[in-house]
Amino acid sequence: MELYYSLSVLIVLASFFAYLNVRFLKLPSTIGVMVIAMAVSIFLVVFGNIFPGPLGRVSKLINGFDFTELLMGAMLNFLLFAGAIHINLKDLREQRGPVVVFSTISVIISTFAVGTLVYYIPLADLNIPYIYCLLFGALISPTDPVAVLSILKGAKVRKSLETKIAGESLFNDGVAVVVFAVILELAQGTTGDITPLNVGWLLIKEAGGGFVLGTILGVTASRALRRIDDYKVSVLITLSVVMGGYLIAHELHISGPLTMVIAGIIIGNFKRRFIMSAVTKDYLDKFWELNDEILNAVLFLFIGFHLLVIKNINDYWVPGVISIVLVLFSRFISIWIPTTFIPFREKFSKGTIKILVWGGLRGGVSIALALSINDGPYTDTIIAITYFVVVFSIIVQGLSIGKVAGKILEKS
Numbered sequence: 001m002e003l004y005y006s007l008s009v010l011i012v013l014a015s016f017f018a019y020l021n022v023r024f025l026k027l028p029s030t031i032g033v034m035v036i037a038m039a040v041s042i043f044l045v046v047f048g049n050i051f052p053g054p055l056g057r058v059s060k061l062i063n064g065f066d067f068t069e070l071l072m073g074a075m076l077n078f079l080l081f082a083g084a085i086h087i088n089l090k091d092l093r094e095q096r097g098p099v100v101v102f103s104t105i106s107v108i109i110s111t112f113a114v115g116t117l118v119y120y121i122p123l124a125d126l127n128i129p130y131i132y133c134l135l136f137g138a139l140i141s142p143t144d145p146v147a148v149l150s151i152l153k154g155a156k157v158r159k160s161l162e163t164k165i166a167g168e169s170l171f172n173d174g175v176a177v178v179v180f181a182v183i184l185e186l187a188q189g190t191t192g193d194i195t196p197l198n199v200g201w202l203l204i205k206e207a208g209g210g211f212v213l214g215t216i217l218g219v220t221a222s223r224a225l226r227r228i229d230d231y232k233v234s235v236l237i238t239l240s241v242v243m244g245g246y247l248i249a250h251e252l253h254i255s256g257p258l259t260m261v262i263a264g265i266i267i268g269n270f271k272r273r274f275i276m277s278a279v280t281k282d283y284l285d286k287f288w289e290l291n292d293e294i295l296n297a298v299l300f301l302f303i304g305f306h307l308l309v310i311k312n313i314n315d316y317w318v319p320g321v322i323s324i325v326l327v328l329f330s331r332f333i334s335i336w337i338p339t340t341f342i343p344f345r346e347k348f349s350k351g352t353i354k355i356l357v358w359g360g361l362r363g364g365v366s367i368a369l370a371l372s373i374n375d376g377p378y379t380d381t382i383i384a385i386t387y388f389v390v391v392f393s394i395i396v397q398g399l400s401i402g403k404v405a406g407k408i409l410e411k412s
Contacts, residue, residue, distance in 0.1 A: 006061055008398060013037075016226030029293065030150045030300040031398055037304025044308065048295065059308045067302060068372040073362050075258045075295050076146070077246045081238070083149040083290035085172060085263025086285075091163045092265070095345050099167035102356075106168075106334040107175045110141035111183075113330035118323065124386075126319050131187045132378045138183050138390055139382075140327055141268065141334070142176035145169040146256075147394055151297050151361060155402035158409070159353065165359045173205035175259040175341070180369055209254030214262025217245045220289045221263065222270035231283035238267060238284065299364050303390065306367065310384050320383070320388030323358055327389050351408040359401050362393040366387040 014033060044054055085389055092099065104198025116138030119130045128136075149171040152162055221241050223232055241263050249256040276284075307313065335356050339348040348356075370386040373379050 002064075004209075009061060010298055010301060011294075014294075014301045017301060018297050026153065028398070030147075030296045031394060032298035034391075034394060037301045038307055041305055041307040042128050047313055058305060061303050062302070062309055062370075064219055065302075066125045067306070067366045071302075071368040072300065072372075073246070073250070073256075076365070077242050078291055079146045079149075079227055079299070080170065080257050080260040081242045081264040082288040083145060083166070083387045084222065084261045085238075085268035085288055087166065087170070087265050087268060088163075089265055089269040092167055093158060093164045095160060095167055097342075099171060101338045101342060101344075102164070102168040102335065103172035104172075104175050105338055107141050107172050108179065108333035109337055110177055110330045111137040113137070113333045114140060114327055117326045117330060121322065122183055122375060128378050128381060131183065131303050132382065135180070135183045135187050135373070136323075136370075136382050136385065137220040138176065138180040138331070140362060140366050141179075142365060143169040143360040144365045145173065145364070146262075146299060147361040147363030147398065148295065148359070152359075153377070153392075154245040154350075155359075155405060157355065157359070157402070157405040161359075161405070162356055168360075171258065174255040175203065176209060176365075177257075177369075178206050179254065184373065205253070206255045207258055209252060210249065210256070210258030211262055213245065213252070213254060214259040215266065215272060216390060217241050217259065218263040218266025218270075221267055223265070225270060225276070229280055231280040234280050235287050238288070241267070297385055299354050300394075303364055303367060303394070308389065310387055311380050312383060313387075316381065316384035316388065320385050322380075323385040324392045325388050327362075328357065329347045331360050333365065335360075339355075351411065355405045358397055358404050361397055361401075362390045364366055364390075366390055 017033045017036040018029060018035055021029060025032045025035065027035065033101060044058060109379075111134060113135035115130065116137075118126065118136060119128070123284055126133075143165070145166075148164055152166060155162075156163075178199070180200070218241075221237050224237055228234070240262060245259050246256045257319045265383040310316075332353070335353055339353060366386050367383075367390055370383045373382060
């Protein structure tokens with residue numbers, strides 16, 4: 001009953017905030033919900049002594065959820081599948097070079113760039129050991145697929161650019177989680193047997209296993225869909241792929257997110273290649289679009305309200321703002337180096353690099369990874385500066401990526 005009560009409150013708040021956004025703010029839905037949730041959080045913090053009841057109840061509600069498990073274990077699978085099912089495989093194949101490089105090599109470059117800069121730049125004044133700076137670099141380097149796909153819907157960028165940004169965000173989780181897990185084990189001293197061979201095997205198992213399982217699920221579901229034309233059963237089949245697929249991936253200790261991405265792309269492109277009635281296709285598309293919108297609203301509501309659970313947030317304004325600059329600079333380095341030294345089929349202009357840098361949004365995945373770090377002397381600091389980077393990324397970069405891209409493309 002407690003879980004039902006908590007979820008009910010979240011859905012009611014998300015719907016109310018979504019209504020206020022559509023009625024008054026008129027921002028992109030996810031950003032609007034998050035902004036209103038943050039405004040409510042700030043109000044509760046400022047007037048907490050006057051209104052202690054609401055502050056305590058909302059804080060208890062947010063603390064009652066294991067955000068890492070909720071996002072990484074449940075919501076992310078639905079959101080990734082819903083996003084991947086709309087990806088055109090032909091467009092993705094044309095951009096496979098940049099997508100593969102940016103989702104692997106760029107993540108590693110960014111991890112070390114962020115970690116090194118945060119450690120050596122004295123202005124940050126964080127006094128965090130280098131290994132924990134690298135840990136922050138690992139969790140903040142992957143672009144968030146949920147934030148990226150949500151914002152790109154309204155941003156007017158070229159199809160090839162959209163595919164690069166969306167494809168990178170969908171595929172970089174596997175590498176990022178492995179890098180984060182390895183550095184976390186080193187930081188917390190839970191293992192002494194980390195070798196290049198072990199790390200390579202972990203990456204192959206996570207990413208390769210997710211690719212294989214996603215392919216099996218996608219092909220099997222597509223063949224089943226080909227033999228029927230019933231929208232109710234079609235929706236149930238795709239639901240079983242997401243929910244059952246995650247259970248299998250979890251038991252095999254392979255990448256659930258990558259499994260969902262591959263399965264979603266295969267099933268989504270099945271709809272384009274084979275005959276499916278307009279009614280079935282319409283119901284299937286609208287079902288996953290609706291799921292996407294509802295879960296996005298709840299997720300960004302969570303992000304907005306997480307302001308309440310960060311201790312002494314006012315102490316982190318300066319390092320938080322500096323971290324934003326360092327993360328953006330590291331993002332530039334991680335994109336610029338590959339485009340300079342790797343002979344891609346197409347040449348990357350300065351304008352394209354700027355759009356890729358500004359379009360690399362961070363979101364709930366980074367916060368979930370930060371919250372998964374065991375309590376320690378540096379945990380609160382890492383969570384706080386992660387929150388600053390994520391909020392800036394979603395609000396400032398998310399609201400301006402369309403205009404930035406338009407201005408750059410006009411000049412080119």
